[in-house]
Amino acid sequence: MILGIFFFSQTGIGLIGNSFLISLFIIMFLSRHRLRPIETIVTELALVNCLALLSKGVPQTMVTLGMKNFLDTTGCKITLYLHRVARCLSVTLTCLLSGFQAITISPNNSSSAHLKARAPKYIIPTSLLCWTFQLLLNVFIPIGMIDPKHTRNITEIQHHGYCSHLVPSGFRASLYAFILSFPDTVLMGFMVFASGYMVLLLYRHHKHVEQIHINCISTRVSPETRATKTILLLVSIFVSSYSLDCILTAYMSFMKSSRWLVHCSALMTSFFPTISPYVLISSDSQVPKYCYALCGRRSSNFNGNST
Template identity: 25%
Template sequence: MDTSDTRQVFKAAAFLVLTIISIPANIFVCYAFLFTLVAEHKLMTADIILCHLSFANLVMALNRSIPQTLTAFGCKNLFDDVGCKLTLFCFRIFRGISISLTCLLSTYQAVLVSPATSKLAPFKARIPQYLWHLMASFYILYSAININAALNSFASFPNNTIPPYTYNLQFCFVSYPDQIGFVSGGLANFFTDLLFIVSMTAMSGYILLLLYKHSKKVRSLRSSESGQSGARAEVKASRAVVTLVSLYTVFFGVDNFIWLYSLTVVRVAPLLSDVRVFFATIYTSVCPVVVIFTNPRVNSKLKFSKPEPLASQTENSKSNV
């Protein structure tokens, strides 16, 4: 790598840090939940979502952070055309799985903290019942949306001439034959992401509203120690979910804003493409760190928190994130 190229130096350092954090952190989160599954023979709904979310983030890091890091350090010809298609397809699918599961997590937490008279109350039983059906539908949705981009992925072009309407990922290219395919593919991803972002933002706003109302009633909860413990666990879980949603909205908001801008130009500047990819990938590092420090089942494996009494653990298991 030519160290005189400032952009390449910063790119290499940024993606190297993301890789060093995201891969071990996501592996650890998956291990913690799988260990719990083996030990207790079950996982709570929120834990299943978080475990699958960490797996999605891990696949994203393997398919994007590592190639970007190697490319920034000067490695070339990482993939052939087939490798590019598979790598891009996996990244696009699990990127969609990441946003849809974050939305599902915020929705489920909103359902858990909603009062029994709320219109969301019936979903307390329905979401766990249809959880795997929902996850399968996410895979089908993002496979359908991104199959065209995967088919238009290439490792290189003849004479190294990059045609118009091409996304340059440095290690692979996504080239569309015309402006219609270029714009329609981008808008399909943009509006799908926007739907999930608006939904998770609405659910997070609802959670914050309930937490505000809860703060006014906290004195009455002190009369019951068990009620206080359960309420505290519920509040911690809700705050963790709101934190994840807020971070996701910021990171992927920047990603989608740049993506939308790129649809208005024939050739996307390499620097702009690098910034977009960085913000599309940073969540894979931040998400597991938040989970490690906020989820009792996970941070107990690192002994970040003292073991809770059995009764308290039973109360907390229903909603901790």
């Protein structure tokens, strides 16, 4: 019961935070307020986080409350497919977010300076390409699944608590694992590279500011620096939780899994979708401005209707 309450709280808190970001940016967009290019990626990331929490947090909460294997084969395929797509898109969009911010703060005399003006134009096409790629790539998930009632020697049963399915073994399992994990590995490498590049730029900027303001005190932080630190924090949280979840998943695949390992893996999977919106809300100075602008507009409309 305590574990079920914890899963329910984690899922609910994450859905509230991500829904707030999505609603805020959509309302501001419909109000013809000019949004920053990076907020398009943040909105998509919040949408993916909601999908991940609904496809993993909700079923896992029901499992901890005593409901097990309540999905049929079709429901199991759809749930695992949506969770896999959300997981991969979370990697892709976080990588896109770090890469775009690295281009944004790069010096004007660098080799990537010409991308600064073009990068905002490529955000939407790149995002659509990422969604299409992940939706097509993860078709292997439902196709490769077989009804557990049809037991074969070349397969083994993998339990998720809310459903069970047969997964291939031997060469087919290695082939599926390679196909599905290779894009994530490349994206994680690029994410770490972009984060290291941003840390280097921040260090150089800090040294430059120290030399200029050696005799004066300046505590003001530029919006670009604040946004970069926020994205670095998000990347750090994502890489840590994703790596721990991969270790647990690999251990459960090759060793005998237990109920507590399944719950720990589910907690780590839902950790980033839960915490990321609140990191963005607390660190982004534009979010309070959007709230104030929205509240001010509503109050002015209310006063106008009253008069």
